[in-house]
Amino acid sequence: MKSTPYNLVMSALYKGMKGNRPPAGNPTSIVCHGLMDACGISFPEAHLNPQAMAELALAGHEILGFDTVMPEYSVDQEAAALGCEIDWGDRDRMPDTKFFPHADFSDVVVPKDFVEKPSIRVVLDALSILRRHVGGKVAIIGKVMGPWTLSYHVAGTQNFLLQIGMEEKEKVKKMLRQLMPATIASARAQFQAGADIVVLADHATGNLVGAYHYEEYLLPIHKELTATIEGPLILHVCGNCMDRIEMFADAGFDAYHFEWQVDAKKAVEKVGHRMCLVGNVNNAETLYQGTPDDVYKQARYAIEAGVDIIGPECAIPLATPMENLKAIVSAVHEGY
Amino acid sequence: MSDILQQIQEAIIKRKRAEIQGLVETAIGQGIDPNAIIDNGLIAAMDVVGQQFSDSEIFVPEMLVSALTMKMGLDVVKPLLLKSGNTQSRGTILMATVKGDMHDIGKNIVIMMLEGAGFKVMDLGVDLTVEKLMEQIETVKPDIVGLSALLTTTMPEMRRSIQVLKERGLKGKVKVMVGGAPVSAAFANEIGADGYGADATEAVELARRLISDL
Numbered sequence: 001m002k003s004t005p006y007n008l009v010m011s012a013l014y015k016g017m018k019g020n021r022p023p024a025g026n027p028t029s030i031v032c033h034g035l036m037d038a039c040g041i042s043f044p045e046a047h048l049n050p051q052a053m054a055e056l057a058l059a060g061h062e063i064l065g066f067d068t069v070m071p072e073y074s075v076d077q078e079a080a081a082l083g084c085e086i087d088w089g090d091r092d093r094m095p096d097t098k099f100f101p102h103a104d105f106s107d108v109v110v111p112k113d114f115v116e117k118p119s120i121r122v123v124l125d126a127l128s129i130l131r132r133h134v135g136g137k138v139a140i141i142g143k144v145m146g147p148w149t150l151s152y153h154v155a156g157t158q159n160f161l162l163q164i165g166m167e168e169k170e171k172v173k174k175m176l177r178q179l180m181p182a183t184i185a186s187a188r189a190q191f192q193a194g195a196d197i198v199v200l201a202d203h204a205t206g207n208l209v210g211a212y213h214y215e216e217y218l219l220p221i222h223k224e225l226t227a228t229i230e231g232p233l234i235l236h237v238c239g240n241c242m243d244r245i246e247m248f249a250d251a252g253f254d255a256y257h258f259e260w261q262v263d264a265k266k267a268v269e270k271v272g273h274r275m276c277l278v279g280n281v282n283n284a285e286t287l288y289q290g291t292p293d294d295v296y297k298q299a300r301y302a303i304e305a306g307v308d309i310i311g312p313e314c315a316i317p318l319a320t321p322m323e324n325l326k327a328i329v330s331a332v333h334e335g336y
Numbered sequence: 337m338s339d340i341l342q343q344i345q346e347a348i349i350k351r352k353r354a355e356i357q358g359l360v361e362t363a364i365g366q367g368i369d370p371n372a373i374i375d376n377g378l379i380a381a382m383d384v385v386g387q388q389f390s391d392s393e394i395f396v397p398e399m400l401v402s403a404l405t406m407k408m409g410l411d412v413v414k415p416l417l418l419k420s421g422n423t424q425s426r427g428t429i430l431m432a433t434v435k436g437d438m439h440d441i442g443k444n445i446v447i448m449m450l451e452g453a454g455f456k457v458m459d460l461g462v463d464l465t466v467e468k469l470m471e472q473i474e475t476v477k478p479d480i481v482g483l484s485a486l487l488t489t490t491m492p493e494m495r496r497s498i499q500v501l502k503e504r505g506l507k508g509k510v511k512v513m514v515g516g517a518p519v520s521a522a523f524a525n526e527i528g529a530d531g532y533g534a535d536a537t538e539a540v541e542l543a544r545r546l547i548s549d550l
Contacts (some may be wrong), residue, residue, distance in 0.1 A: 093436040094489055158400065158441045165351065165397030207517070210395040239517075243392075284488045284518040289526075317488040 005067035006196070009139035012308040013197060013232055013255055013276050021335040022303050022310055023067040024328050027141060027199040027234050027257040027278055029315040030060050031073055034322035036091065038063050044088035047074050047095055050125035057130060061138050064322065065329035066311070068197075069134060070141040071126040073315070075201060078145045078182050079153035081117035082108070092318060100156040105163070105171050108154055108178040115189040124193040131194030139197060141234075142190030146202025146225070147179035148218055154179070164213060176221055184228055191231040199234045199257065200225065206239030206261070214244045219251055226252030234278055238314055242266065249274040259313040260286070260298070264305035278309040281328060288317040292327035299331030340366060341377045344409060348381035349388075351401040353408065360412040370416045378406050378413075379452050386449070386537025396441060399536070403448040410452055425456040427479040427547040430472055432460035434493035439486035442516060442536070446482065449536045450543060466493070466500050473501075473510055480546055482539070483529075485516040494519070495527040502528070511546040515539055 001007055003019030011017050012025075036042045039059040046056040057071035074095040080086045085099035102108050114120065123142065130140050145153070151160045155175065163172050187198045202222070204214045226233060235253040237244075240261035248256045249271045256275055258267060260282035267277055281287060281298045299310050310332050316325070340363045347356045363373050385402040388394045394402075431447050433440050440462045450457045460472055473481060483494050494514050501507045511530040514523075515538075524532035530546055533539030 089436075094487065096438040098438075157439070158444065161397045161441065162400050162404070165399070165401035166353075207392075208396050210392070213395065213397065284491060284523070285520065288488060288491070289523070315489070317491065319489075319492050 005061070005138045006136055009067050009309060010196065013234075015276055015308065018336065022308065022332045023139075024065065024311055024332045025068040025139070025141070025278055025309040026060060026066055026070050026311045027068075027143070027236055028201075028312065029070070029073040030064065030066065030312060030325055031056060032316060032318055032320040032322060032325070033091070034320075035059050035063060035325075038322070042091045043073070043093075044090060044095065047077075047088050048122060050122045050129060053122060053126035054129035054133070057126065058133060061134065064325050065333075067332075068139045068141050068311075069130050070143060070199070071130060072123050072143040075145055075149060076153070077119045077123055078150055078186055080119035081114055082110070082150065082154055082179075082182060084153050086119075094315070094318075097153045100154055100159070102154040102175070103156050103159055105155060105175060108175065110179070110181040110185065114182060114185050120186060120189070124189055127190055127193040127195050135194060140195050142187070142193075142195030142198040144183050144186040144190065144198055144200055146183050146200050146218075147176040147221055148202040148204050150179040150182060151175050152203065161209070164209070164217070169216075172217060176217060180221060180225065183225060187229045187231070187233070191229075195231070197232045197234060197255075198229070199236050200229075200253070201236040204237055204244075206237070206241040206243070206259075208239060211244035211247065214247060219247050222248075222251035222253070234276075236314075242270075245271050255308070257311075257313075264302045264307050268306040272306055276308045277306075278311060279307060280313045281311065283313055283316055283320075287312055287324050288320050290324065292323045292330075295324045295327035296331045299328045300334070303331065303336065338363075338366070338368065340368065341373070341380075344373065344377035345381040345384070348378065348402050348405045348409070349384050351398060351405055353401065353405050356405050356409045357412050360409045364413070364416065370413045373413050374410065374452070374454070378409050382406050382449055382452055383537065386535065386540075390535055390537060396445075399445055400441070403445050406452050407448050426454040427543070427550075428456045428458070428476065429480045429482055429543060430458050430460055430469075430476060430478045431482040431484070432464040432469060433462040433484045433486075434490050434497065435463055435465050436493060437485050437487050437490035438462045439516075440484070442486065443482070443484040445536045446484070446515065446533070446539045449540050453540045453544070455543060466497050469497060470500060470504060470506075473506060478510055479550060480511045480513060480543055482513045482515070482543075484514070485519060488518040491518055491523065494529070498528045511550070513539065513542050513546065
């Protein structure tokens, strides 16, 4: 196998042949102020304009040296298309959902032209631009939100969690089921537009909700999603998910993108034979506040533990120094 | 402990929202001191809930419902305290989520627990600029300011808030406690915060400690 970025990532995803080194990948945003300055593209433009979105993603490969390009920096693209009011933020601030149209748990209908809504279209167009530039050379990653995260957006996070606590089971299950078509439509359209892999982010976060919540509400839905969406999927769930990591493999995901809180060795031991693992360099203390040497050591720890694709654990703080991101790339270039 | 206080605790721990008001009314009817209802019924129950949360037996959905149940009980007792003039506050706390961060569940749970523990709490909401925070500190003159952040992207705002407090000569006059998923004791220490709480129970403990240090 030729050790090109694309081959390294795709082979690692399917746990196939190993090239001369592990790949560095970013299922979530690696945009920081330094990267914005280096390529002259900033937030919020990169959330709203496909060319800007694609160019900033490309900078992650060309300037930082990652083996993937991932053009969706926020978690709000689907929410906007579902009628939520989005504050698109600025250079220093990530976007956020401001108004929850289904706080009353009223019926959600995913519009027929969902993937043509501007906030979805921008990602699809950015993926197609990336395909034309680096298709077959660098792995192109798309990103969609799962029904759990979309429920936070349309109903409000606290409100949604409260209904779960009150055991309003039918209400919660109905909401999740009504949102599934948005995830499916978005993922399929991203593959058609040029994504090699799609990240499915669904924030049934460890420490926030329990493994028993995941098993009851989300596992059946994730099984259906992985069976319906044909292309390879990386699941992203934040927090310490050691208690549910085997369920993620049961759900049928090709890969899991995980946090530093989950020890890499233990994660590999538990599910490394069933799915690809992506991660898990710590954001808050290491990438944001640590030194390049700290980052390098964590990345090497992950490589030695058997993590397949090395990268930050989640979307990085905007003030992360570029040198720290480059230290991940240095660590993978040393080989296995 | 009296039977009714036991039942009040159980209603909060087991999230029986429909029963709590009736139980608290019964306790009042039995002539139990309102402060005892709060301390030995409502707060004692939340200590148990906090422990269950720390032990990962329950998670935020259950914690929210227990906190809501406690608040429903508190709302029944509070007018009695006002009537008797027995309202000694254990201190005033301003709570906010820092600029750029819209996440407030953790903060809201902490607020409910602090109120239950007898503190006067003012909620300044989410996405609060440092400038607005300083205005409020100068107006309200709280004992403690609690800052929350869920995103690693917004943690730098905590550092900035404490820097501005120092510049304005307010550091030391008001204690700062910080919390939120990406925040750690080491980070709190490094930015000059007076304390860090890993969860709502720790936050209440910390607030009690900070007040006694004043």
